[in-house]
Amino acid sequence: MSETISRPFTFVKEGIFYFSRRVPNELKSHYTSPRIAFSLRTKSPKIAEARARKVADQLDEYWYHLRCQDVQMPGKHMLRQQGSIPAQPNIQAPDVSFSSVLLSEAVSVYLGLKGKGRSITFHRAAERSCGYVIDACGDKHLEAYTRADANAFRDALIARGLSGSSITRVFGTVRAVINFAASEQGLTLNNPFTGVYYDRNAGVSERTPFPQEAIASVQARSREVDDDLRWLVALVSDTGMRLAEAAGLAREDILQDDEKSLFARVRPLV
Known part of the structure; x- marks a missing residue:
């Protein structure tokens, strides 16, 4: 067979991961096919797992609202006109388009490949540093980050009270994660977190020897x-x-x- 089940809600065809999930019986009337399937546009198991989980969560939320629409409205028989039933909110189907990888997905790729056999501090440094970026600029696709984001990230680190040497370490980790994930995905991009100016000596004190x-x-x-x-x-x-x-x-x-x-x-x- 050309397709093999690999991870929840996914299968692999010619090295590419695909999303696949059966439509619940009670909701098949809303669909033209009993199964939802599409390409996740990646060969990475880590990225595929993260994307499939995200889409599955979106579908669960969307299906919940579809089920609510199909449920008999309490007190419906007491309404004066059928058309006076309050309109249901306009629920959008989940967005299943992807351009590259999110920064959170890039961290998973980085740690999944380069983090094998490394210390817990290595894992925490990558998660903490990229978490700072997400807090300051949002969880974006790698090519969506700009120099303005990098500058805002720098300002956020300074506001946290980090010293110049600590900021250098954080930026180094973020650059490493982005460059590695971009290389794995075959993306060509200029890393905006390169060459950001800040005072590297700020908050750094010279250590004196013990007497x-x-x-x-x-x-x-x-x-x-x-x-x-x-x-x-x-x-x-x-x-x-x-x-x-x-x-x-x-x-x-x-x-x-x-x-x-x-x-x-x-x-x-x-």
């Missing part, structure tokens, strides 16, 4: 209790490495050749 007396005090306290937590504190204070780097070391990685130092040398990690 040697404070380091010596921490190391002295670490010698008082012989356990793994104190070893970790002493190792970080003596080497300056990050906490995650120190916590991932094994005892055989530590080479102590200076009795004056708690941990003088660490085996290079490959």
